[in-house]
Amino acid sequence: MITVTNLHKSFRLPVAAPEGPFRGFRTMLSRQHAMKHAVSGVNFTIEPGEFVGYIGPNGAGKSTTIKMLSGILHPTSGEVRIDGLNPHRDRRRVARRLGVLFGQRSQLWWDLPVRDSYDILAAMYGLAPAVKAARMQELTELLQLDEYIDTPVRKLSLGQRMRADLAAALLHDPDILFLDEPTIGLDVIAKRSIREYLRNINVAMGKTILLTTHDMDDIEQLCSRVIVINQGTLGFDGTIKELRRRIGLPTVIRVTYRQKPALPESLTSSHQSIHTNHHPSSHTQSTASSHSAESAGPIVEASALHLLAFEDCTVTIACNRNELSAMDALRLLEQYGEIEDVHLDEPNFEDIIHTIY
Numbered sequence: 001m002i003t004v005t006n007l008h009k010s011f012r013l014p015v016a017a018p019e020g021p022f023r024g025f026r027t028m029l030s031r032q033h034a035m036k037h038a039v040s041g042v043n044f045t046i047e048p049g050e051f052v053g054y055i056g057p058n059g060a061g062k063s064t065t066i067k068m069l070s071g072i073l074h075p076t077s078g079e080v081r082i083d084g085l086n087p088h089r090d091r092r093r094v095a096r097r098l099g100v101l102f103g104q105r106s107q108l109w110w111d112l113p114v115r116d117s118y119d120i121l122a123a124m125y126g127l128a129p130a131v132k133a134a135r136m137q138e139l140t141e142l143l144q145l146d147e148y149i150d151t152p153v154r155k156l157s158l159g160q161r162m163r164a165d166l167a168a169a170l171l172h173d174p175d176i177l178f179l180d181e182p183t184i185g186l187d188v189i190a191k192r193s194i195r196e197y198l199r200n201i202n203v204a205m206g207k208t209i210l211l212t213t214h215d216m217d218d219i220e221q222l223c224s225r226v227i228v229i230n231q232g233t234l235g236f237d238g239t240i241k242e243l244r245r246r247i248g249l250p251t252v253i254r255v256t257y258r259q260k261p262a263l264p265e266s267l268t269s270s271h272q273s274i275h276t277n278h279h280p281s282s283h284t285q286s287t288a289s290s291h292s293a294e295s296a297g298p299i300v301e302a303s304a305l306h307l308l309a310f311e312d313c314t315v316t317i318a319c320n321r322n323e324l325s326a327m328d329a330l331r332l333l334e335q336y337g338e339i340e341d342v343h344l345d346e347p348n349f350e351d352i353i354h355t356i357y
């Protein structure tokens with residue numbers, strides 16, 4: 001189990017010297033310093049087997065937290081415990097339980113064939129030859145290492161390099177993985193396969209995973225729970241479903257009737273009154289959708305059903321799922337004519353995140 005209690009990390013930074021010649025040099029010599037509070041009072045607990053997304057905008061404090069969790073940085077105050085151990089003080093014992101992957105930096109030896117990096121890492125972890133062989137076999141099957149195991153790391157594609165790094169993080173069979181942007185820069189196909197591996201590592205191998213990423217599809221497809229950090233403090237900790245509910249962005253429902261429906265006054269009078277941050281995805285764009293996309297105002301008003309557009313036989317409404325289920329909304333709409341086609345457009349997860357950053 002991972003516990004983080006009132007965690008703080010501040011960096012002391014020199015204050016920039018006034019404009020003028022040799023500014024950089026004068027800043028270096030300056031005795032004036034300011035404190036940068038990268039992480040301020042963060043608390044969370046992660047249970048064994050969880051797959052948790054740790055997200056936030058650039059500079060939010062994600063990497064700093066991961067570095068404190070893995071013992072690379074010492075907290076200014078507060079506490080981190082990995083199965084009761086302090087990652088800074090018990091670094092060796094914690095290192096055996098942890099696998100870490102930094103997507104932007106490889107832990108493999110650049111000029112050596114991939115296989116040689118695993119030999120070095122196995123020696124560093126003191127793995128017995130039989131144990132190492134068994135691990136390599138398992139990882140080769142899981143991550144298809146065969147195709148490039150004898151290739152120098154510098155010659156691998158980014159997708160292959162990420163798989164090779166993932167194997168390196170798993171070689172000593174840690175219980176916990178910290179993954180910092182494991183899909184960064186990958187194309188759609190490579191992203192899909194890395195996600196598949198990660199899901200397997202979590203479900204089949206039972207590893208606990210903490211994942212930081214800027215790719216909201218990673219979070220939506222992999223994580224059962226999401227923790228949001230912004231300017232060093234936690235803004236949300238819960239499931240994606242709870243996050244959707246909390247933000248309350250509307251679901252857009254587009255209904256096409258067989259004939260032009262007779263909408264009641266109460267509904268038509270709600271036309272134009274909607275303000276939403278909802279940006280429908282491209283495949284659902286319609287006149288009504290672009291209407292809603294253009295108005296980036298406050299989150300939808302309290303009333304349950306709002307008319308966004310009414311053109312010929314097509315009616316587009318927004319409904320707040322906290323107040324009315326999509327089924328109930330459809331039952332209401334059914335009263336005004338025979339429905340031919342229905343399209344449901346859930347709030348885009350990117351939009352939800354956008355509202356809390």
Ligand SMILES: Nc1ncnc2c1ncn2[C@@H]1O[C@H](COP(=O)(O)OP(=O)(O)OP(=O)(O)O)[C@@H](O)[C@H]1O
Nearest residue numbers: 011013036038056057058059060061062063064065
């Ligand atoms: N060693 C350091 N010295 C000074 N400031 C630092 C140091 N490391 C991080 N910071 C600052 O702390 C803040 C948090 O940085 P951190 O790298 O944790 O953010 P992040 O959420 O991982 O961002 P990104 O998504 O861009 O990687 C930033 O303002 C950063 O400039």
